[in-house]
Amino acid sequence: MASAVYLDTSAILSGVLESGLCPDVERRIAAAPALLTSRLALVESARALMRVRQLAKVAETRLADVERQLDALWARCDVWEITPAVCDLAAVLAPAKPLPALDALHLATYLLARRMLGEVELVTADARMRDAADHA
Numbered sequence: 001m002a003s004a005v006y007l008d009t010s011a012i013l014s015g016v017l018e019s020g021l022c023p024d025v026e027r028r029i030a031a032a033p034a035l036l037t038s039r040l041a042l043v044e045s046a047r048a049l050m051r052v053r054q055l056a057k058v059a060e061t062r063l064a065d066v067e068r069q070l071d072a073l074w075a076r077c078d079v080w081e082i083t084p085a086v087c088d089l090a091a092v093l094a095p096a097k098p099l100p101a102l103d104a105l106h107l108a109t110y111l112l113a114r115r116m117l118g119e120v121e122l123v124t125a126d127a128r129m130r131d132a133a134d135h136a
Contacts, residue, residue: 003117004078005032006110008124009044012073016066017052028123035077036120038086038109040102042079045070080109094132103129111136 011025029035049067052058080086082105090108093099099107107129114120122133 002032002119002121004034004036004113004120005029006113006120006122007035007037007041007073007077008106008110008122008126008129009037009041009048010125010129011123012041012070013045013048014125016069017048017058025123028121029073032121035073036080036110036113037074037077038080038106039082040105040109041077042074044102045074080113082109086112094136097128097132097135099128099132103132107132107136 005028007029049063049070053060053063086105086108089111090101090104093104093107093111103126106124110120110122110133122130124130124133
């Protein structure tokens with residue numbers, strides 16, 4: 001069993017903005033001995049909610065519920081900072097599998113957590129990230 005679960009923003013936002021976390025992700029979060037994420041996840045989620053709010057296609061009450069869910073989830077997480085080591089690793093990660101810069105920062109944070117903590121499970125909705133992590 002993993003010592004921790006690393007939460008990528010994509011896995012969380014896709015669920016909470018649609019209809020709630022999928023049962024598999026909820027189960028993995030509930031069973032996790034520890035939850036990790038990057039400071040980047042907090043920024044990405046805040047920006048995503050801002051964009052959704054500006055489009056005015058989701059009821060404000062629903063957005064308030066999503067914000068509360070995210071705040072509760074992030075409060076349970078050990079938030080890893082975007083350090084020079086994270087940036088250095090992100091710059092050279094998976095050259096054969098190009099990732100956007102923000103995804104590379106998430107992947108670098110996950111890989112550094114895995115180096116420091118041992119078995120860390122990656123929870124992501126991004127197939128490119130999952131593939132890059134499998135080959136890193």
